[in-house]
Amino acid sequence: MSKILELREKRAKAWDAAKAFLDTKRGNDGLLSAEDTAVYEKMENDVVALGKEVERLERQAAIDLELSKATSNPIINQPNQQDGKLRTGRAADEYKVDFGQALRGKPLLHNVLSTGVDADGGYLVPTEFERQIVMGLEEANVIRSLAKVITTSAERKIPIAATHTTAQWTAENAAYTESSPTFAQKTIDAFKLTDLVKVSTELLQDSMFDLEAYIAQEFARAFGVAEEEAFCVGTGIGQPSGIFLASGGGTIGVTAGSTTNITVDNLIDLVYALKSPYRRNAVFLMKDVTVSALRKLKDSNGAYLWQPSVQQGQPDRFIGYPLYTSPYVPGVEAGALPIAFGDFSNYWIADRMGRSVQRLNELYAGNGQVGFLATERVDGKVILAEGIQLLQMAAS
Incomplete structure (x- = not known):
């Protein structure tokens, strides 16, 4: 190895000397004389020869290292x-x-x-492949990053305390006052989400084409878009229930006095419509157009209420709370619900175990294509409505 380093240093010095010679021997016209050209070419050839010798020694060292390895290794695992x-x-x-x-x-x-093999005739994706899809969804879906995500193998019923007990001041020897707490129940099931990707047979025949990565990327993008839209404004019929539903979503905590304008007072009222325990982890959620309007709001001293993040990867803040955006949140219009504020762990997303992929050989054969059908089952629902407060615009 010392011989290689020595030759490298010698080559570097030879190249520096060749460049210096070239700089000093050029005439005013930038050309070399015939004698100087011959000298420079020899110096350049010497540098090339030293480089080839370094490469030879490096190959020898690599071969020696390979040959010195053991020809077999003991089996130490199952x-x-x-x-x-x-x-x-x-x-x-x-x-x-x-x-x-x-x-x-x-x-x-x-x-x-x-x-x-799943019930629909496809194959359950391998563990590594499924994990790749889930990672894609987390990157593309802001609601998944805020909500509580669980994995289920069947319908899950979630008990909720609808009312609490009430303590009473009781005189000595007086009768006790009974409390009658009540309980409600939310059910999380699974709705079927599918995506069909068509791939040409030429791509399938190309061994350099990473088919698995391409399909995972496409399914992640399509599932992420469909999921987030449903998590925001889904009707609950054949799809998850959205956060921004007037019935079944968050609680309408504040109603604006205008159909098109949101004031600072509206936002302050929305913050304090949320109970203080939820405010510890609360964030704003709205669409970009609404954020554009809020960035122009100022306090009584003329200072903007908007606080852009100065740290990479951290969300912007508004009135001291983080702010996230989604294109599927309703906009500012009469009767709409354009802003949610709360602890979004009160929105639960239930993933049913096992995404599957089915290959469709015959359906698109006439077009020189093969179809791949991906399926997942997922549900989403606001479990505790008081934990997410909504701002509603005036109806008219």
Whole structure:
């Protein structure tokens, strides 16, 4: 290794000397004489020769290192085991390989996909593939980053204390006053969300095309858009219930006095319409057009209420609270609900276990394409309405 370093230093000095010679020997016209040209070319050839020698020595060192390795390694773990943990089912490497083969319409190598066939005829995606899709959703969906996300295998019923007990001052020997707390129940189920991607057979035949990454990206984008719209304004019929529903969403805490204008007083009232325990983790949620209007609001001293974030990755703040935006929040118009303020962990998102992908070989064969159908089941619902307050514009 010292010989290589020595030659590198020698080559660097030779190149510096060649450049210095060139600078000093050029005439006013920028040209070299025939004698100087011959000298410079020799110096340049010497630099090239030193470089080739360095490359030869580096190759020798690499080969020596490779040949010095042991020809075999002892088996210290069990088959299908990584980092000391046994990997079976959809987490197994064999399952991932066969899943990629199935996507491309090629013969299965391990015949293990039978462990993951869903009721609709597709294959449950491998653990690594599914995790990639979930990460994509988290990046594209702001509601998922704010809400409480749970995983379910069946319908889940969530008990809620509708009313609380009330303590009473009681005189000595007097009868006790009974309290009758009541309980409600919210049910989170799962609604079916699908996406169909068509891929040309030419792309499938191209071994350099990363089919799995492309499909994961497309499904993540499409599912993220559909989910966030439903989490904001979904009707609850065949889709999740949105936060901005007048009935079934958050609580309407403040009604503005105008159909088109939001005042500072409206926003302050909205903040304090939320109970103080929820305000500890509360944030604003609105669309960009509404933010544009709020950025122009000033306090009584003429200072803007907007506080842009100075730290990368942190949200802007408004009246001291973080502010997030979504394009699917209603805009400012008569009777609309353009702003939500609250602790959004009171909005629950339930993911039903197992997203699946089905390959459609025949449906688009006439167009030289193959279809891939992705399916997921998800629900979303405001569980405790008092934890999210909504601002409503005047009806007229």
